[in-house]
Amino acid sequence: MTSLLQSWKVRTIVIALGVFTIGGFGFWIFATPTTVESAAAVALATCKETQNKEACYEKAIAPLYPELTVTEIFDVIRLVRAQDRGFQFCHLLAHQLGEEAVAENPDRWTDVVPLNPPDGMCSNGFIHGAVIGRFRDDTLEGEKLVRAMEDFSMACEARDDWHPTELDRAICYHGMGHLYTFITDAKLQEATEICEKTTVHGDRDYRRVCREGVFMQIYQPVEPDDFDLIELLPEKPTKENYRRLCSIYQRPEERGACMREAWPLFRAEIFDKNDAGFFCKGQPNKEEEDACYDALTSIIGRLSLNNPEKLEKTCLGLPEGRQEMCFSRAALAALEEDRGAVQEALGVCNAAPTPIATGCARFIAQRAQFIFGNSEARASFCKALPTEVQPDCLNAQ
Numbered sequence: 001m002t003s004l005l006q007s008w009k010v011r012t013i014v015i016a017l018g019v020f021t022i023g024g025f026g027f028w029i030f031a032t033p034t035t036v037e038s039a040a041a042v043a044l045a046t047c048k049e050t051q052n053k054e055a056c057y058e059k060a061i062a063p064l065y066p067e068l069t070v071t072e073i074f075d076v077i078r079l080v081r082a083q084d085r086g087f088q089f090c091h092l093l094a095h096q097l098g099e100e101a102v103a104e105n106p107d108r109w110t111d112v113v114p115l116n117p118p119d120g121m122c123s124n125g126f127i128h129g130a131v132i133g134r135f136r137d138d139t140l141e142g143e144k145l146v147r148a149m150e151d152f153s154m155a156c157e158a159r160d161d162w163h164p165t166e167l168d169r170a171i172c173y174h175g176m177g178h179l180y181t182f183i184t185d186a187k188l189q190e191a192t193e194i195c196e197k198t199t200v201h202g203d204r205d206y207r208r209v210c211r212e213g214v215f216m217q218i219y220q221p222v223e224p225d226d227f228d229l230i231e232l233l234p235e236k237p238t239k240e241n242y243r244r245l246c247s248i249y250q251r252p253e254e255r256g257a258c259m260r261e262a263w264p265l266f267r268a269e270i271f272d273k274n275d276a277g278f279f280c281k282g283q284p285n286k287e288e289e290d291a292c293y294d295a296l297t298s299i300i301g302r303l304s305l306n307n308p309e310k311l312e313k314t315c316l317g318l319p320e321g322r323q324e325m326c327f328s329r330a331a332l333a334a335l336e337e338d339r340g341a342v343q344e345a346l347g348v349c350n351a352a353p354t355p356i357a358t359g360c361a362r363f364i365a366q367r368a369q370f371i372f373g374n375s376e377a378r379a380s381f382c383k384a385l386p387t388e389v390q391p392d393c394l395n396a397q
Contacts, residue, residue: 036072039064040079053087062096070101070115088305094122098129109134110155114162119339124168128175131155152198165373173199173206177213186232188214192254215261239265256288260295274317293322301330312351327352328363342384361386365393
């Protein structure tokens with residue numbers, strides 16, 4: 001069968017793994033106002049009355065490339081987000097930009113990855129578009145796949161012109177998981193085996209996020225090619241059969257990833273019926289149950305960025321021992337979408353009951369190294385936190 005990649009128009013799924021805002025750190029020098037600011041003004045006017053902000057801004061901003069550079073377009077996104085708080089999730093827009101950029105010279109796809117904004121704006125969606133877009137027209141198997149493995153292994157790693165944080169790498173490897181599902185024509189066990197071979201570097205292990213990308217691809221179809229991919233599965237996943245389908249995986253970590261990435265099937269139960277806690281029951285072991293709550297609370301945070309009431313209700317509806325994790329992961333989600341959103345992240349923490357709020361602030365402080373690395377942004381981030389948790393931030397490893 002001809003690989004689906006022959007006709008694949010890539011786009012990245014809502015991911016799971018991180019969010020932040022970098023607002024006041026002063027990293028960005030805007031282009032000429034008549035270019036960037038005018039483009040932002042047009043986008044704001046176009047989408048002023050629309051209900052679906054993400055879809056509208058994607059259509060309004062994505063066509064600016066290549067008239068504007070990648071950096072300039074991200075400046076446009078920043079201006080729009082600053083003036084329209086209803087537009088905070090821009091991952092799919094950034095993914096489309098990455099796809100367009102890599103299409104200009106597919107053989108140099110690893111050179112496109114460093115164009116991702118240093119603050120990870122839009123949850124590093126640009127990286128996803130770049131790493132996946134390169135192989136849209138390829139069928140990779142046998143020797144061709146073997147030859148590609150070296151590039152797969154190094155695509156998310158530091159090089160002379162790119163110095164990713166651990167968060168950057170994690171999101172990049174998650175995107176590679178999506179890619180592996182496509183290049184294997186939805187042979188999920190083969191895809192997870194590629195994760196095993198390409199995502200461990202010394203003591204740094206990204207297999208989990210890669211596996212989650214593999215399974216996420218089959219639970220969150222958006223584009224026609226996503227749905228075509230699911231047609232290749234022996235049996236489509238549903239609420240009724242997903243646990244049985246996941247049971248075929250022998251490794252607990254694969255079985256657990258398969259089960260927790262099924263959360264889109266239960267969106268109503270998680271948010272509308274306020275019964276999110278049921279979803280992580282029946283995991284293979286305690287470690288996978290913890291991973292399930294970790295992923296679930298990240299998703300709750302990401303999908304509640306503009307709805308603090310929904311966030312509070314959903315988090316407090318979880319088992320008592322998981323509530324602090326929920327607020328903490330939601331605060332981290334705000335930072336992953338835009339690493340400058342320190343006050344927004346703290347606002348999530350402060351919406352929780354007092355003991356939880358303190359633990360939440362300490363959690364994001366302890367993630368400073370993971371998010372920012374040893375950059376100037378980290379020092380600015382730490383200074384913006386409450387005094388009592390600043391030592392946790394400055395000493396984070």
